[in-house]
Amino acid sequence: MKLDRWMETGIDLIYPPRCPFCGTIIPSRWELLCPECREEEKAALHRPARIDREKHYYYCIESAAALYKYHHPLVQNGILRMKSSEPWYAAGFARLMAVRLYGYEPDKRKSLLDFSLEYGCIVPVPDSKTGRGYWVTGLMARELGRLVGLPVETKALKKIRSTVRQAGLDREERLTNLIGAFEVTSPEKVEGKKILLLDDIMTTGSTVSCCAQALLEAGAVSVCVICLAVSERG
Numbered sequence: 001m002k003l004d005r006w007m008e009t010g011i012d013l014i015y016p017p018r019c020p021f022c023g024t025i026i027p028s029r030w031e032l033l034c035p036e037c038r039e040e041e042k043a044a045l046h047r048p049a050r051i052d053r054e055k056h057y058y059y060c061i062e063s064a065a066a067l068y069k070y071h072h073p074l075v076q077n078g079i080l081r082m083k084s085s086e087p088w089y090a091a092g093f094a095r096l097m098a099v100r101l102y103g104y105e106p107d108k109r110k111s112l113l114d115f116s117l118e119y120g121c122i123v124p125v126p127d128s129k130t131g132r133g134y135w136v137t138g139l140m141a142r143e144l145g146r147l148v149g150l151p152v153e154t155k156a157l158k159k160i161r162s163t164v165r166q167a168g169l170d171r172e173e174r175l176t177n178l179i180g181a182f183e184v185t186s187p188e189k190v191e192g193k194k195i196l197l198l199d200d201i202m203t204t205g206s207t208v209s210c211c212a213q214a215l216l217e218a219g220a221v222s223v224c225v226i227c228l229a230v231s232e233r234g
């Protein structure tokens with residue numbers, strides 16, 4: 001067993017890993033889920049992972065994908081828990097993304113796909129709430145980047161203007177609400193790179209589109225989006 005695997009095992013003994021959906025303690029972080037949630041998870045998967053452009057009207061984005069359907073109760077509850085009080089579930093969800101979407105194999109400690117060829121870095125969508133004390137997409141991006149071997153630029157993109165809560169707004173209102181809300185603060189970190197933009201939930205696609213627009217204006221070559229869950233109507 002390699003040193004980092006020993007360290008993971010040690011950490012798991014001190015802070016037992018939990019199923020990110022329900023909070024049940026699981027024997028090791030690479031179990032990913034408890035047996036009950038593993039059974040239920042199949043119905044919650046968004047398959048194919050690719051997000052249909054017609055349903056979301058996203059722009060400035062080459063492609064978008066999500067692991068789960070947001071409206072499945074299992075997913076909704078898990079995300080609510082992660083966002084409201086238990087930030088360590090972000091790492092659990094990032095591991096699920098690495099394994100389910102990118103073929104990460106814990107035993108081999110590598111992904112099926114070589115991401116260094118596809119992307120220059122991961123950029124997490126900046127937080128919409130202030131004062132929560134932790135940043136869910138930032139935590140997820142760090143763990144995903146570590147697993148798939150991509151650098152994570154947590155300070156490249158910044159929210160420069162506060163916006164009203166997106167929930168409850170229609171598509172037009174969401175876009176207006178977000179115009180000029182994001183800015184690339186360190187263009188050298190994104191210039192000339194293909195970016196993998198990470199968000200927790202994609203609803204209309206307006207947040208990720210506004211982020212992508214700022215990244216492209218700062219010199220990024222392209223932006224692909226990866227989300228934990230997508231909300232799809234109809």
Ligand SMILES: [Zn+2]
Nearest residue numbers: 019022034037
């Ligand atoms: Zn569970």
